[in-house]
Amino acid sequence: EPEVTQTPSHQVTQMGQEVILRCVPISNHLYFYWYRQILGQKVEFLVSFYNNEISEKSEIFDDQFSVERPDGSNFTLKIRSTKLEDSAMYFCASSEGTSGGYRGLDTQYFGPGTRLTVL
Amino acid sequence: AQRVTQPEKLLSVFKGAPVELKCNYSYSGSPELFWYVQYSRQRLQLLLRHISRESIKGFTADLNKGETSFHLKKPFAQEEDSAMYYCALSVRTSGSRLTFGEGTQLTVNP
Numbered sequence: 001e002p003e004v005t006q007t008p009s010h011q012v013t014q015m016g017q018e019v020i021l022r023c024v025p026i027s028n029h030l031y032f033y034w035y036r037q038i039l040g041q042k043v044e045f046l047v048s049f050y051n052n053e054i055s056e057k058s059e060i061f062d063d064q065f066s067v068e069r070p071d072g073s074n075f076t077l078k079i080r081s082t083k084l085e086d087s088a089m090y091f092c093a094s095s096e097g098t099s100g101g102y103r104g105l106d107t108q109y110f111g112p113g114t115r116l117t118v119l
Numbered sequence: 120a121q122r123v124t125q126p127e128k129l130l131s132v133f134k135g136a137p138v139e140l141k142c143n144y145s146y147s148g149s150p151e152l153f154w155y156v157q158y159s160r161q162r163l164q165l166l167l168r169h170i171s172r173e174s175i176k177g178f179t180a181d182l183n184k185g186e187t188s189f190h191l192k193k194p195f196a197q198e199e200d201s202a203m204y205y206c207a208l209s210v211r212t213s214g215s216r217l218t219f220g221e222g223t224q225l226t227v228n229p
Contacts, residue, residue, distance in 0.1 A: 004162075031215060043163070043205065045216040056216055091163065095215070108217060110155075110163040 002026045004111035006092050012117045013082055021077045021114045023092030030097035032075045033108060034067065036060070036088040043091065049075065050097070082118045089113045121146040123208050125220035132196050133228050140191040140223045142180075142206030150208045152182055152189040153217070157203040166191075166204070176200070196227045 005024045013019050025032050034046040047057045049067050066078045075094075079086055091113045095106035122145045132138050144150060154166040167175045169182040169189060180191045189206060206220040 033215070035217075042221050043207075043217075043219040045218065048215050058216070106215065107165050107168075108215075109165075112162045 004092055004094055004109050006090075006111035006114050008114060009112065010115045010117070012119065015084055015118055016081050019079050019082055019116065021079075021090050021092075021116070023075045023077070023111055024073050025075055025092065025094030026109055027073070028096065029094035029109070031055075031095045031106065032067075032069070033093040033095075034077045035091045035093065035110075037091065037113075038085075038088040046077070079116075082116075084118050087116055087118045089115050121150065121208055121210055121218050123206050123218055123220035125204075125206055125223050127223050128221065129224050129226070131226045131228060134198055135195050138193050138196040138200070138225065138227075140204050140206075140225065142189045142191065142220055144187050144189065144206075144208050146187075146208065146210055148210060149184075150210050152180070153207045153209070154178070154180055154189075154191050155205045155207055155219075157205070159202070163205070196225075198227045198229060201225055201227045 004026055007022045011019055032049045035043050036046055037043045045058050047061045047067055048055045064080045068076050092111040093108040095108045124143045126141050152169040155163050156166045157163050167173060167180060178191055178193045180189050182189050203222050203224050205222045207217040209217050
C-alpha cells in the first residue's frame with residue numbers, strides 16, 4: 001500500500017540555521033499538508049498546498065516558513081531561521097481530492113514525521 | 120474559530136471492558152468529525168469519520184450535535200487497541216485543515 005514518506009526522521013540544528021524537511025506524498029494525491037506537534041501539545045495545522053500554491057495557512061505559518069513542490073514527487077517545508085520554539089515533530093500529509101471537490105471530506109494520509117530539534 | 124477538546128489525557132481499561140473516549144467540539148456550523156489513531160511507533164492513521172457511519176475494528180462514534188460531541192466507543196476493548204487516539208474536525212469554510220484535540224492515550228490491560 002502506498003505511503004507518505006518523510007526525510008530525515010530526525011534533524012538537529014542550531015538556532016538561526018535554515019532547515020528543509022522533505023516529504024514524498026502518495027503519487028496520485030493532489031493536496032498536501034504540513035502539521036506540527038510540539039512535545040506534549042496538540043497536532044497543529046500549518047499549511048495546505050494545491051496546484052502549486054498555498055491554499056490555506058495558519059497563524060503559525062509566518063514569513064519564516066515556506067513550502068515548495070520542486071518536482072513531481074517531493075513536497076518540502078523550509079524554515080528560514082530556526083528558533084528554539086520550532087522544536088517539534090513535523091508531519092506531512094496528502095489527500096486524493098476526490099470528495100466532490102470538498103477536501104474536508106478527504107482522508108488525509110500522514111507520514112511518520114520528522115523530529116526537529118533546535119539547539 | 121473551531122476547537123476540539125478531549126478531556127482525558129490517559130484512559131486505562133481492562134481487556135473485555137467497554138471503552139469510551141470523549142470528544143467535544145465547538146463550532147457553530149456543521150463540522151466533519153474524524154477519529155485518528157496512532158499505534159506505538161506508527162504514523163497517524165484515520166480510524167473513522169462520522170460521515171461514513173461505519174464501524175472500524177469494533178469502534179463506533181456518533182455525532183451528537185446537541186451536545187457537540189463525537190465520543191468513540193467500543194463494547195469490548197482488546198489489548199491491541201492500546202494507542203493514542205485523536206479526535207479531529209474540519210469545516211467547509213476553512214477548506215481542508217484538520218483541527219485536532221489533545222489526544223487520549225488508551226491502555227488496555229490484560
